[in-house]
Amino acid sequence: MTVTLYEYAGGTDAMRRLAQAHYDRCVSDPLLVQVFGTTPRPEHVEHLAVWLGEVFGGPSGYTDRYGGHHALLSHHAGLGINEAQRVAFVEAFMAAADEAGLPADALFRSRLYEYVEWGTRIAHSVSQHPTVGPSDDPVPLWDWGPDGPPSK
Numbered sequence: 001m002t003v004t005l006y007e008y009a010g011g012t013d014a015m016r017r018l019a020q021a022h023y024d025r026c027v028s029d030p031l032l033v034q035v036f037g038t039t040p041r042p043e044h045v046e047h048l049a050v051w052l053g054e055v056f057g058g059p060s061g062y063t064d065r066y067g068g069h070h071a072l073l074s075h076h077a078g079l080g081i082n083e084a085q086r087v088a089f090v091e092a093f094m095a096a097a098d099e100a101g102l103p104a105d106a107l108f109r110s111r112l113y114e115y116v117e118w119g120t121r122i123a124h125s126v127s128q129h130p131t132v133g134p135s136d137d138p139v140p141l142w143d144w145g146p147d148g149p150p151s152k
């Protein structure tokens, strides 16, 4: 069976390291702090780690425990994220991948980058409206894309 992005990254521990390194930047970067505030919300790291794990093919914890895709979208409603903040989020995410020691090969990093570009555009879009409309869409799943996983 093909290894998932989640397994390739290093599983739950890797998702936690990535989420922690990313969130540390969100509450200290001058642009991101405008939306995140300076007072950390401790559960953010665990929720982000669980979300990323599910998206990248790991356990379905965000669907099972935290309300699934609709809940994630709702967390971003009304935030009024601007383009500079969206780009800062992407840059912080990729820098966090380095800090967390995730695999550095080009294919893995390009899939990570494509995901965060795509996901932040959705967050940016829903953040311009006070509420999110009803939806049963599942948590999106992200895989290796047409090239498949790197050969060993």
Ligand code: HEM
Pocket: 032, 035, 036, 041, 043, 044, 047, 048, 049, 051, 066, 072, 075, 076, 079, 081, 085, 086, 089, 115, 116, 118, 119, 120, 123, 124
């Ligand atoms: C791939 C894109 C993104 C993902 C996967 C993501 C993920 C998350 C998660 C998991 C949460 C916590 C939800 C919960 O408690 O269950 C959250 C909340 C939040 N996100 Fe995002 N997010 C993304 C994009 C953005 C962007 C671009 C911004 C702003 C620049 C942003 C700002 C926030 C804020 C302010 C909160 C609420 C405060 C908090 O939980 O600490 N997010 N996001």
